[in-house]
Amino acid sequence: MYKPMHGLPFLPGTSFKDPTKTAFHRSQTLDYRNGYAVFRRPTVGIGGDRLSVSELSQSDLDEVATKTPQLTYGEARRPPPAQFVPAHVAFDKKVLKFSAYFQEDVPMSTEEHYRIRQVNIYYYLEDDSMSVMEPIVENSGIPQGKLIKRQQLPKNDQGDHYHWKDLNRGISITIYGKTFHIVDCDQFTKVFLESQGIKLNPPETMVPDPYTELRKQPLRKYVTPTDFDPLKQFLTFDKQVLRFYAIWDDTDSMFGECRNYIIHYYLMDDTVDIREVHERNDGRDPFPLLMNRQRIPKVLVDNGKNFPQCVLEISDQEVLEWYTAKDFIVGKPVTILGRTFFIYDCDAFTRQYYKEQLGFPDLPRIDVSKKEPPPIKQELPPYNGYGLIEDSAQNCFVLVPKAPKKDSMKMLLNDNKVLRYLAALESPNPEDKNRRFIFSYFLATDMISIFEPPVRNSGILGGKYLGRTKIAKPLSSVEDPVYYSPSDFFIGAVIEVFGHRFIILDTDEYVLKYMESNAAQYSPEALTSVQNHFRKQEDAVPELEKKQTEEATGVQELEALIEAVQKQHKDHPCKDAIRHMFQMNDKEASGFVNKETFFKICGLLNIPTDDSLIKELIQMCSHGDDKIAYFNFLRAFSN
Incomplete structure (x- = not known):
């Protein structure tokens, strides 16, 4: 019978061949995947012997993956130099703005002899073009706006054009016979010119227009012969409109609903119109007006109720009182043509008008939105213990359940990567004291399997103790379970699996390498426990070798x-x-x-x-x- 000699040096005369060994074949290193031949690393040695160490370390694999094959393909090409950026791209949408004015003579007027017109000069850096714009003044009677359209403006008779270097504060430039005096510029223009080394002159104040200042003086007051003048009301309150936000609540009637409206009250002639607020895809015809602009009667005369309103318009003879601005108050209902509207808000101008003209304080906004009932929380039924929780929950989401989505990238990166641990069962029974279990943690799917090695004459069958499955932690909820992760496995850790407690006793060297390469996932105490465990085993090896010798x-x-x-x-x-x-x-x-x-x-x-x-x-x-x-x-x- 052949027995190997352990502990002998590997020298001539002290090495012996195994006469019982008959297999000397090498393991297959080629494989087919999706129809293509790919390389496969051998898992066993010659004759099926176990490989003691890996052929390449992790550092060697990283070097092979990142090293540039210069001997085969030569040195890597250098990146091309930065591209040239043209001026129309570098200065796109960058404009210099100057404030200026020019003087215009008014020959045929007794009130003014000249006029000061304020303009803005824009200089576009992308193509050195300029434009002159005059702000529009309402009812000025002068064509204003764009005085000179965007173009390159001539500087002299030699064909030169104005450049941004020719512009500064406190200077005058002549464009097409008109002299513009620049008084100031904006902040961007100031920063740009100073960055180009141009010293800016101090800013000047804008020269006012004498006739405009004259118009600002208070007018002479005249006493009108009548208390109410429609023309004065028209001129005073022209384009002044009070805006109210109201609702019409018709939910008490059959098929009634609550709809939003905007009520406009025109101060110039005391007319009212009502506009309906439409929402997108509300299914209604897009008519803008519910009621055209008109005066609304509030109190009619006695015989006004029988007045044929559908044929003739109501005049002042049939009405004792019309609706005025005092009848529209936020927080109060108002009935217009038989329909009651509740006013809950108004705009800022309306609030200011009521405060200054009618003496009302700040009108508050009333919340008329109806609170929707809280949504019913969908609770999953109690977990029945069959399969994974995610698989059981799919039957509650859709009628035809689908498999939960898997992390394909994680499965590809961690394929065939398994962490193995040796554990003991924590049980008060003396029969379970010497039972040992092997935990296998599959990194690709985060599943755990438990195997119990069979022991002869122990009375326990052994074998598969638990198939591949995800194990939730004891304190996690059924709705949001927290599963065991690799960070929970270390020397001395207690793992509870469906009511059974296991204590981790030992691991293999691959677990130590994985923990050291992914140290951020583990606590310092967990990593230290595994490192100390392997360090003790290394210290015990010389004593064991001595005993075996x-x-x-x-x-x-x-x-x-x-x-x-x-x-x-x-x-x-x-x-x-x-x-x-x-x-x-x-x-x-x-x-x-x-x-x-x-x-x-x-x-x-x-x-x-x-x-x-x-x-x-x-x-x-x-x-x-x-x-x-x-x-x-x-x-x-x-x-």
């Missing part, structure tokens, strides 16, 4: 002694009787007999116990003071 030396001496006894007593006549006698006296088949019985048998079979070799063999087979192991002794007297 001593045992190997004793085995060699025993084998040599048995071989010498066999040569000396090869012709002993009672070889078969020796084995039979020892087995008869060892009724328990323990392999041991006491010394008295041993020497009695040797005396009956004429075995020379006083021989030096046999004395040494008996001493090596002795266990304790009164027992001798007769197995090796029988080998010396058998074939």
Whole structure:
């Protein structure tokens, strides 16, 4: 029978071939995936032997993946220089703005002899063009706006054009016969010119227009002969409109609803119009007006109720009182043509008008929005314990359930990556004290499987203890479960699996490498516990090797002694009787007999116990003071 010699140096004469080994083939390194031949790293050595270490370390793999093949493809090309950016791109939408004015003569007027017109000069940096714009003044009677359209303006008769270097504060420029005096510029223009090294003159104040200042003086007051003048009301309140936001609540009637409206009250002639607020896709015809602009009667005369309004318009003779601005108050209803509107808000101008003209304080906004009932929270039914929680929840979301989405990128990156741990069962039963379990954590799917190695004569079958599944932590909820992750596994950690508690005792070296390469996922205590565990194992290796060396030396001496006894007593006549006698006296088949019985048998079979070799063999087979192991002794007297 071949037995390897452990602990011998690998030198000529001390290495032995295994005569029982018949397989010397190499593992397959090529594979087909999707119809293409790809490289596959061998998982076993020659003849199916286990690989002691990986051929390439992680650092070597990283270097191979990132190293540029310069010997094959040459040096990498340098990136091209930065592209040239033209001026029309660099200065796109960048405009210099100057405030200026020019003087215009008014020959045929007794009130003014000249007019000051204020303009803005724009200089476009992208193409050196300029334009002159005059702000529009309402009711000025002068064509204003764009005085000079955008173009390159001539500077002199030699064909030169104005450049931004020619512009500054406090100077005058002549454009098409008109002299513009620049008084100031904006902040962007100031920063740009100073960045180009141009020293700006101090800003000047804009010269006012004498006639405009004259118009600002208070007019002479005249007493009108009547208390109310429609023309004065028209001129005073022209384009002044009060805006109110109202609702018409018709929910009490059948098929009624609450709709929003805007009421406009025109101060110039005391007319009212009502506009309906339309929302997008509300299913209604887009008519802008519910009621055209008109005066609304508030109190009619006695015979006004029978007045044929559908044929004739109501005049002042049929109305005692009309609706005025005082009848529209925020927070109060108003009935217009038989429909009651509730006013809940108004605009800022209306608030200011009521405060200054009618003496009302700030009108508050009333919240008329109806609060919607809170949405019904969809709760998942209790978990029944079959399958994963995500798979069971899909039956509650859609009628035809679909499989939960998987992280494909994570599965590709972590394919065939498994973390293995050795754990013990924490149980009060003494039968479970020596049970050991192997936890396998699959990084691609975050699933865990548990395997119990079978032990002979233990009374426990062993094998698969738990198939691949996700294990939730004890305190996590069913709606949002928190599953165990690799950071929860370390030496001494307690893992609770469906009511059973396991204690992690040991890991393999791949787990240590994975934890060191992904140290951010683990706590410092977890990483330290695994590192200290492997450091203790490394310290225990020399002592184990020493013990194995001593045992190997004793085995060699025993084998040599048995071989010498066999040569000396090869012709002993009672070889078969020796084995039979020892087995008869060892009724328990323990392999041991006491010394008295041993020497009695040797005396009956004429075995020379006083021989030096046999004395040494008996001493090596002795266990304790009164027992001798007769197995090796029988080998010396058998074939």
